[in-house]
Amino acid sequence: MADMLSEAIIRRAPKVLLHDHLDGGVRPQTIIELAAELGYDKLPTKDVAALAAWFTEAADSGSLERYLETFAHTVGVMQTEGSLHRVAREAALDLAHDGVVYAEIRFAPELHQELGLSLEAVVEAVLAGFNDGMEQASADGHPIVVRALITAMRTAARSSEVADLSIRFRDAGVVGFDIAGAEEGFPPSRHLSAFDHVHQANFHTTIHAGEAFGLPSIWEALQVCGADRLGHGVRIIDDIEVDDAGVAHIGRLANFVRDKRVPLELCPSSNVQTGAVATIADHPIGLLTDLKFRVTVNTDNRLMSGTSMTREMWLLSQAFGYTLKDLQWFTVNAMKSAFLPFDGRLELINNVIKPQYAALIAEQAAPDAS
DSSP states (O other), X not given: OGGGOOHHHHHXXXXXXXEEEGGGSOOHHHHHHHHHHHTOOOOSOSOHHHHHHHHHHHHTTSOHHHHHHTHHHHHHXXXXXXXXXXXXXXXXXXXXXXXXXXXXXXXXXXXXXXTSOOHHHXXXXXXXXXXHHHHHHHHTTOOOEEEEEEEEETTSSOHHHHHHHHXXXXXXXXXXXXXXXXXXXXXXXXXXXXXXXXXXXTOOEEEEESSSSOHHHHHIIIIITOOSEEEEOGGGGGGEEEOTTSOEEEOHHHHHHHHTTOOEEEOHHHHHHTTSSSSGGGOTHHHHHHTTOOEEEOOBOHHHHTOOHHHHHHHHHHHHXXXXXXXXXHHHHHHHHSSSOHHHHHHHIIIIIHHHHHHHHHHHHSTTOO
């Protein structure tokens, strides 16, 4: 059955995305057009295909630092209300047409103030873009629910201000708070007051941890800052040892993550690009899935990785032989782990995800299935 999982079939399957950066998923054509509008003259090329290739080649360097440098160009053209609205609208449409039925897209408002926008204006423009994108996607026959995660940069000192911003917009489409940026040397505990503020407001948190840095980053995110989810979390594999007989010995931190059903926002292609793993086939997602951790599949940065949710799931199906039932498991995991209120999660699982997967599985099992 795994051999039958074409990208076309996977695209038709409902998908849930929890870890996707707004500034990492801009259309190359949009970057070029916005650069012209805003007078941004630093692009390496104005050819659409060449620009798309430049982003993926730079991100393929194996260096997280160089990978992050690519964002100077996307952020550089996202400095007005109009540009933010356009990018957000297009993100919702692109995901919807890829079969994503629920997405949480994150962005750091503090990065979009170079031309004088207030933090509030940035958030309002993005949320308006998401709303317009959802409306258009529904009209196109591809309904999607998009929500925002507000991110603070761990290398800066504005996390408390940004955390308060996320809380103030919680009833307008923001569902949680995050920190991102270089992990090593910038532990999440530096932003403890921000996380305390969010928790005291009974709000949700996810933390970039366990990507470029290891177990200490994961431990602090969970035990000091109280993260609900781990952004990436791939380095939890460092606390699991597989012996010569193939038996996995799980350490105390990894056991805690599994026992508590802490969601892992795994991003396979991105992890290969940044050098966290050598190939998709080597990705710890295989072992973590076998051990029944709360695994979810994500894109991280669709432009830099030249990817989509369909492609991530197709790559996994090729590497690990996953079937539609396995992809449904990943999708339900993600929907259970979303920051959408419980009733909304249940509605999507029972009335969208499970019925659509059941129909596809039945179609694949039919004698005349091609």
